[in-house]
Amino acid sequence: MVGMLKKDWASQNSIALSWLEPNLPPLAVVDYEIKYYEKEHEELSYSSTRTKVPSVIITGLKPSTCYVFSLRTRTSAGHSAYSPKYEYETTDDTSDMASDQGQVLVIVTAAVGGFTLLIILTLFFLITGRCQWYIKSKMSSEDKRRTNYQNGHAIPYPGVKTYVDPDTYEDPAQAVHEFAKEIDPTRIRIERVIGAGEFGEVCSGRLRTPGKKEIAVAIKTLKGGYVERQRRDFLREASIMGQFDHPNIIRLEGVVTKSRPVMIVVEYMENGSLDSFLRNHDGHFTVIQLVGMLRGIASGMKYLSDMGYVHRDLAARNILVNSNLVCKVSDFGLSRVLEDDPEAAYTTTGGKIPIRWTAPEAIAYRKFSSASDAWSYGIVMWEVMSYGERPYWEMSNQDVILSIEEGYRLPAPMGCPVALHQLMLHCWQKERSQRPNFIDMVSFLDKLIRNPSSLLALVEDIQCLPESPGEVGEYPMFISIGDWLDSIKMSQYKNSFVAAGFSTLDSVAHMTIEDVRRIGVVLIGHQRRIVSSIQTLRLQLLHEQEKGFHV
Structure with missing residues (x-):
């Protein structure tokens, strides 16, 4: 010292x-x-x-x-x-x-x-x-x-790289010039519009670099009629992104600031955002492939955490996927459109918060940290294993906040290995000091990938992370079928369950996906939600029986 x-x-x-x-x-x-x-x-x-x-x-x-x-x-x-x-x-x-x-x-x-x-x-x-x-x-x-x-x-010494907040610069333009390369616009060929961002259109195109092969790029443009504050906020993302160099972080190619339109040019990710990609390929991947995607995201987040950068909006919509299924963390803007759904963001002093992905302390006190990013990563895990389903389904933001406070956590998605759900539960610890860091998560996911045949039997390996969470017992116990269905917003199926002979929680715990379909649950999303909750209920009942309780 x-x-x-x-x-x-x-x-x-x-x-x-x-x-x-x-x-x-x-x-x-x-x-x-x-x-x-x-x-x-x-x-x-x-x-x-x-x-x-x-x-x-x-x-x-x-x-x-x-x-x-x-x-x-x-x-x-x-x-x-x-x-x-x-x-x-x-x-x-x-x-x-x-x-x-x-x-x-x-x-x-x-x-x-x-x-x-x-x-x-x-x-x-x-x-x-x-x-x-x-x-x-x-x-x-x-x-x-x-x-x-x-x-x-500091321009960090080799191997000791630290994130520098662009807001600490008196002149934001200096941060852009320091961390982002200026590109001659004649080297950029815009081909088509592929989306809309907060500040303007997002296009795909080609970037020609002297002495190198022409590459595919995505181009974010700043729409005309902007004020200086919008230009500064738009380029702030480039000032941040330009500091990162990791295979699981979206790569900045450069910026165009000396002519119009103002542009940010990044590598092109053929498969777009992870949430849409998974929804469009529902059930197409093996568990190992999904775990590989999660491992890449965790690796990128470990890099950001090591640099001292807190993302604050980690979600599947902000992960991009290339043609080789490599996932890369993106979206480093100051302010962002969180979703088309106006309910998706909870506004407090200081800006919008994506409730369904955000840790309780960040919602309540705006305490963002690598630990709050770890909570968000747990939600991303759930999104991946459910093939892009919406976290907490149709629950309102206020219901999500209250449910989390009461100890409710998302049940394992259908077909999700218990080991992965246990890792999710670790990420969702109320005490942020008890959540795993990204180094631990990368190590754990590597272990799963090296032992694919044991994915369903590695629950005990989660003990290598900080103190095990209060496993299944933290879920509220239900008294009746009605209480259980109410808790997952599926009360409309109560009569169907009873009519099919499933009148007790014990009988429900033994249901299969075929049983769920047979009683008339035809919507894929509803099937997933019910089956996921059945898996959790089954573990819960076993847990209670081991303690000597009888339901």
Whole structure:
């Protein structure tokens, strides 16, 4: 752990910090990471920068604003814990001190640059080799800061990539130019319209790159008549996407900002959004293929989580599928049309929330994190295993919120291995600290893929993740057929069940899909919902019987 994080000086847009080197024999410090954010904002949205010496100048800050700073070290053994938080404030615009300090900084920098060789030669005779190394490394760091930092934001060292929020830039256009490549519009050939986005049409086309093979691309366009705020919000997605490089994250090819229409160009995904693709290919895939899709999504989310990026709107509609069934996470916009259904979003202070995919703490308190993304991933798992069915069916948003609060969780989709449903239940833990992280989920799904024959018998393997959830017992017990059907919004079939001789919960638990069809449930969606709930009811009854209860 490093010592106290001390403020050396502050100006209206900068703060200089320093600290004592930690005593960590035999591990040498590789570099330091400084995390900072405005005090009045949530810590979930923060910036970070790195340095190899125990001092840093953080620029691009707002005048008269209090910032919270914390520091951690990185050694060959990994990262340390963050230091305690320290609060320091920038000066105001009229501060004479800020002006004086800026002049002093310029003079000192010029002096160091002009007399570097003289200082090194002098110090060689006056101080130890260790101190000499320290000065050289400090000057080397200053050089790197000039080349590796722009607008106060780190261009991360290889292998240590961290997400930079475009909103921290004073000029959003700078973030676009830093993270997205400008494309000459003459190299783009638009072929046809394939959809409509929030800001304009989405087209397919071809991108021609000199010396490379022409490739298929998707082109998002910004419709005419836009205001500057719409242009900024539109390009913000490119500023985010351009920072990512992973086979399960949609790849940004570049942007067109110097002519009209303004465009974002990304790789083309032949099979479109995952939810529509699954609905159009209902029942066409093996369980292993579906698990492979889920594994790809989890891998992409692990990458985002490792970078410190929280997606906030992970759903099958925001996953794209290519011709090889590779799934890639997409939709990194600031504001988005969540669904055509106006009921799909729950509006709170700060924007819309997709209720059916969002963790309880994010709905109630807007506490978004990788743990809330894990909850959403559980819903995506359910969507995949149900071939694109709507989570919670026709339940209203308010009913979903109340049901979740009372402990209700989605039952396993028809034909879903118990192991996968158990993973879903882990993702839907009320306490976010008890949900699995994406590293654990990728590892678990890899285990299922390596042992396909045991997909239905790997329930105990879920124990390798954090504390097992309160399994089936967390579901409310039902007293009658009517109560059970009411709970899944299928009360219209009550008389059909009774007329067919299924008058007790025990008899229902032994029903097959053929039984469900025979009593007159002809709609595929209704069949799935009932059979999924029957599977859960069957496990529930077994659980109660094992505890000595009799229904």
